[in-house]
Amino acid sequence: MSATATRARGATARTLPAKRVRWADELFAWALRLCVGVAMLFLAALLVYVVVRGWPRLDGDLVTAYTSVIRPETAGARAAIIGTVWVIGFVALFCLPTGVLAAIYLEEYADRERWWNRLLELNIANLAAVPSIVFGILGLGFVARMLGLGFTVITASIVLSLLVLPIVIIAAREAIRAVPGSIREASYGLGATKWQTIWRQVLPAAVPGIATGSILALSRAAGEAAPLLLLGGLSFISFDPDGLFSRYTVLPIQIFGWISQSREEFQTLASAGIVVMLIVILAMNSTAIFIRNRYQNRR
Structure with a gap:
């Protein structure tokens, strides 16, 4: 018992x-x-x-009319919407190829025993945590003034590219790292070179992660206002930006300008502008989800 x-x-x-x-x-x-x-x-x-x-x-005038400080009842955000398209388009052109190529180098070619590669990885991780206003100060002192590019679309695009570049690199590295090593070994076994393996096997398999991280980074750039306050985005623009060296404004800055006004009509206009910006960002995020699911279904 x-x-x-x-x-x-x-x-x-x-x-x-x-x-x-x-x-x-x-x-x-x-x-x-x-x-x-x-x-x-x-x-x-x-x-x-x-x-x-x-x-x-929330009417047609919001996207077809220019802003006004006198008649908020008929003011719109046309210049800001087109300016956002210009700026984010060049951010994608500058940032995405650079970020993906940097990720390929760090994951596939870089020798981690070399001090400069370790220093590069450390700097990328640190830059991802730098406040956006610091990039605005850097852009004001170096890009706008030292390089003489002024308060233009290209200045805003370069600064926002630097801001989201670490995010693109980190997302692309994670996507490349997630590709099984057996895919590389099978490609090498069939006689493919290292670059052929990366281009034809690794990158297609990593596209969902790269696309998701890249579009989320662009969405962050589209919603940034702090750096552009220092780079001329607060200008009163009543015309469409038409090139890299044109003056500009973007949706976050336009909304900030409307909220700063005391009249009730401007508050209503700012709320409508927020809805438009949310629609743009949600559309970009939905595109990322669509691309990810489409490529995952192919695998």
Whole structure:
């Protein structure tokens, strides 16, 4: 009886911690659900507030008319929308090829025992955490003044490219690193060179991750306002930017300018502008999800 009782007590002692662990897991899972629910509730409330506030100005004039400081009832964000397209288009042109090529070098060619490669990786990680206003100060002192490019589209594009370049590099490196090594070995076994393996096997397999990270980085650039406040984005623009060396404004700066006005009509106009910017960013994020799912289905 004594041995039987001892075994029963041992089994009970082993069962209780397992029950406590399961109870703790359930509690943690419900806490996570609660946090997500609260975040989604606040987000939905913010979206509803912005849409309701800006609904009277969600019309054709918002995207076809130029801004005005006298008649907010008919003012629009045409120059800001076109300026955003110009700036983000050149950000993509400058940043994406550079970021992907840098990721290929660091993952496929760089010798991690070399001090300069370790220094490069350290700098990329540090630049990803630098506040955006610091890039604005750098752009003002070096790009706009020392290089003489002024407060133009190309200045804004270069500075925003530097801002999101570490994000593109890190996302592309993770996507390339996630490609199984067996794909590379099979390609080498068939006689392919290193570059042929990267170009025809590794990069197609890494496209979903690269595209997702790149478009999310561009979405961040599209929503940045702090660096452009120092780079001429706050200018009153009543014309379409037409080139790299044209003056410009972008949607975040235009919304900031409207909110700064005291008249109620400008507050309504700013809310409508926020809705337009959210639609643009959501469209970019949806494109990233579509590209990722399409390439994942092909694999």
